[in-house]
Amino acid sequence: MTAVAETTDEDLAALRRLVHQWGVDRVRPRFKELEDTGEFPRELYRQMGELGFFGCCFPESLGGTGAGFRALAAVAEELAWVYPPLSAGMNLQAATVPLTIANWGSPDLVERYVPRLVTGEILGCNAMTEPDGGSDFLGAMRTRAVRDGDDYVLNGAKMWITNANVADVAIVYAKTDPAAGHKGVSAFVVPAATPGFQPTRVPCRVLGRLMPTNAIALDDVRVPAANLLGAEGQGFVVAMNAMDFGRLSVAARSVGLAQACLDAAVAYADTREAFGAKIGTFQLIKKQIADMTCEVAAARALVAGAAARYEMGDIATRESSIAKYFAGEVCNRAAQATAEIFGGAAFSDELPISTYLNYAKLWQTGEGSANIQALLIADDALGWKRMDRHRTVLRAGVAA
Template sequence: MVAQTVASRADIAAEFGSLVWEWGQARVRPRIRELEERGEFPRDLYREMGELGFFGCCFPEDLGGNDAGYRALSVVAEQIARVYPPLSAPMNLQAATVPLTIANWGTREMVRRYVPGLVRGELLGANAMTEPDGGSDFLGAMRTRAVRDGDEYVVNGAKMWITNANVADVAVVYAKTDPDAAHRGVTAFVVPTDTPGFAATRVPCRVLGKLMPTNSVTFTDVRVPASHLLGAEGEGFKVAMNAMDYGRLSVASRSVGLAQACLDAAVAYADERTAFGEKIGSFQLVKKQLADMTVEVAAARALVRAAADGYDAGFVATRESTIAKYYAGEVCNRAAQATAEIFGGAAFSDELPISIYLNYAKLWQTGEGSANIQAILIADDALGWKNMDRHRTELRRES
């Protein structure tokens, strides 16, 4: 029965993968230059992705999903990143970190209000965790405060590098309710972005293109109802770690998709470009690069799928997703670098996406936990000093 379930989920995931690739070839690839030149947020494509079920893999039908599973989420995220990396951001914000965090930790009312809209692409989400003074050290550097005032909390502070905050309808926000209590002083909230005092300002990042906006966010006396807490007061660190478990699976999957896009481009170019009277694919060093990329992409994909299968088995696969995210990030960066070397000077042309591949490979190596942090977690776990699965829990889901 278990084998049949795994096989069935694999078949469903494969069907989704084919659908995403075909959609991307028809709706995205021909429009990339136009979309980048216009620089407008592609809300129509987000809505299409929602309507096609790309964001709903981990949610039941009554919450707007299709219950296809985490393997399907992984395959969809991989294929969207393979089509065009900037358009894969919603596989975190619309399909994983934001809606799953609300579904796992929010009240029934909040779940019903926000999750179906996020999953269908009708609402846009943002995850406001990182601050101007800290990335990996988001706890120690957290200055955003939330002070209880009757049935509300008053939030003041700032966040940085918050994807889609300028277009989002709702944000998951982390703030200190007790600044002297370290990780026990962090609380998570759901904050509609039209709340007075919430302001998002786009941060120009030319190297990332124009389709994935990142922002600074300020909170000026933002009043949030106490009913909008995610979990209890002081549980924000636990909520954040749970959210990042899902985020790592998505980012790892997207890294595999980007690495595959690099391999696709490198193989095609090596088979058509000639030098010294021969196709450059006939040169031994280029063959070695292509061989290494092929093997490493396959290995990274296997690790990512193993992590996804852990989630489908009903538990939060912290160890598996951390290992997968770390290795997929390393593979993605090596693949992007090798592809740039194979293309040579052509890699810098705006006619080709190679420079975008290089920049997003580095970005995703940092997102949802930097490579250095992942390495520390993996090593501490291997040494027996700190078990990565010490907080392993069954998946929670409001339905």
């Protein structure tokens, strides 16, 4: 079991201010320029790594700060407030990719990849989903990994893989025993430069150009057996643990985006006039602002509770799923209400409101769709399927 991070509330507040001010100074004034050029902002990822944004859940020996999961949630929330596409790094650089390698990889894999991921020196991606499978990515998985001497040879395809075209390393899931169901899935660390690893950008205009999503073709990709995460056939458990971390990050990002919506709505309602008065004086708009205020606070509390469980080294599958589900619902309602308050101005390219709407819906889907989360939560509450039945505790010392 991991130790509780010795990060005080004052430390967290200071970290929030650092991330917030960095975003105000370095990102918000440039978001339109960044979108127009479409060039992936690798320098911003390096800055975030250098500032310790990605290293919250790792000890200094692995390039981290040891600040803990509450700090990870705080950073993810503030980055989403800054600009939603940029906060994707909190899954790929701070949670899903490096934590999975740290918890399941050999000492050599951990030493080779984790410090460079969390410092932003290299970029990672997580290749689970396939063209024929979304929530059923394991049942529909067709990617195969066949043992060949000291290597595995991977063939197949992945879809909707964030940052794959700019990544230096990927975690790829493949079936080593197709007849064994979920027990036949294995996970591998695959350097992106490996011959046969071919990402192709999938244009998604509504998501902008700063969080690229991709298809990946795997054509006789040869990977050393030493790059296996966990044991052969343990990929399902590896994936479920990875998604727990991802759900905490997505939940925090949904809170940050909902807060950005609330802040934008309040500022606009206090300045825009119609019918001879500020629109903030209209009762229906007051009701929308009141609902957003209360729901954002409630979602933030759920995220904090899940993060605190992780800091104790506990399994928090149920808590992270509840936080992700509720925060996603809150974020979508906040984005919709903000668009209604802005009216026609919400569609302006000079404002990020349409971006808020699109990312609110994306995060409601990512790391387990809202419908799937609702089913999991209900089955757990009914006592039919425990949500943490496939989970394991963290390796001691990884998430201090």
